[in-house]
Amino acid sequence: MLVLDGSFGEGGGQIVRTALTLSMITGTPFRIENVRANRKKPGLLRQHLTCVTAAKAITHAKVTGADLGSAAFTFTPGHIRGGGYDLAIGSAGSTALVFQTIFPALLCANEPSHVTLSGGTHNKSAPTFDYLDHVFLPLVRRMGASAEITMHKAGFYPAGGGSWHADINPAQKLTPLVLEEAGALKRRAIVADVANIGIDVAKREAKMAAGLMSWPGDTMQWRTVKAEGQGNVIAIYIEHENICEIFTGFGARNVSAEAVAAQAADEARSYIACGAPVGPHLADQLLLPMALASGGSFSTCVPTGHTRTNAAVIEKFLPVEIGIEPDGHKSWRVSITS
Missing domain, CATH: 3.30.1370 (Ribosomal Protein S8; Chain: A, domain 1)
Structure with missing residues (x-):
């Protein structure tokens, strides 16, 4: 059995998620200790526990020690099974990270899969639903994967309550991806979304970001989206011929709309300069x-x-x-x- 140290390197939840994905695909059992040891709240949080329970369901795995807050657990997978799965985090935790944990494994199933995910759809320190839809999945489809995702309702921290659906078809083998050049610039856009707060916040963010990026007014868009609680996100899209990238900022208490926009713009400008x-x-x-x-x-x-x-x-x-x-x-x- 492979033994992993969860405090290694970055020491966060990604070690857990990658280990689960590759254990399912390769059939390699593992034990992980010091789970998320480098985080303020170490151990398994609800999002990570949902990843474990989803991987268990998909492979009929034998799991020991995986509970909320656990610092160690053992995972022994069975065979990957496609089909229907309803994965609820039970908090505002990132549904995108749960999806990225199970998605590669379900590509290896012997039948299509239909997955409903509920929880957070727009989370700080995680890809948003829009990032999956416009950045991650188009590149993986280029490698031979087949997956479509549909948003039902956005979910922001702390209320959560977002939901979306993924249809995943098996892929015999992914093909290598070479991405050395972005290609010609096709589109640039600034999209500011708010839920259950004034649209003026989104307008201020979009205008601030456009000014910082030195982009014209026709690149700006602001919208009100459906969600259970309050929420706000700004996304800066930079789409080239070979790739689209998105840079996001998230609204929070006591943080001005201008500061949220500046965070996203700083990341976007660093990417352009690189x-x-x-x-x-x-x-x-x-x-x-x-x-x-x-x-x-x-x-x-x-x-x-x-x-x-x-x-x-x-x-x-x-x-x-x-x-x-x-x-x-x-x-x-x-x-x-x-």
Whole structure:
């Protein structure tokens, strides 16, 4: 049995999620200790526990020690089964991270899967539903995956209550992805959403972001969205011929609309200055599907701790080598070889 140290590297929930995904796919049992040891609240939170219970359901796995707050647990998978799954986090935890845990495994099922997820859809420190829809899934579809997602209702912290649906078809084998150039600029947009708060907040954010980005007024859009509680998110879209990236800011108590917009704009401007097609958050999300494809490469900005930690965990489960090397003044090249 493979034993993992949850305090390794970045020491967060990603170690748990990647281990569950690759355990399901490879059939490798594992035990993880010191779960999320580097976090303010260590141990399994509801989102991580939902990932465990979902992986258990999909593979009829044997699981010991996985409870709310657990610092260690053991996971022994069975065979992957497609079908219908209803996954409720029970909090505002990220449904996108739960989806990214089970999605690669369900691509390996012998029948289509239909998954309903409920909880948070727009969470800080996690991909949003829109990010999955416009950034992550288009690239994985290019590798041969087949999945469609549909939003029913947005869910923001702390109320949660969001819901959406995913239809996933089996894929025999993913093909390597090479993403060294972004290509020609196709679209740029600023979208500010609010739920159960005044639309003026969204307008202020969009106008602030447009000013910071030096973009014209026709790139701005503000909307009211349906949600159970209050919520606010601004997204800056930069779409090129070969890739779309999104940079987000989230409203919070005692944080001005202008400060929320500035956070998103700062990330977007850093991405533009880097000159690489793949942003720092997308880089760690692409590693696992590319490793399953046994190859590929991309150019990115300075790798985060998430990226390096995820690479190390993947190499424990799969016979691949993940190279992360400087490739210019501000860019880095990530390559996967088997």
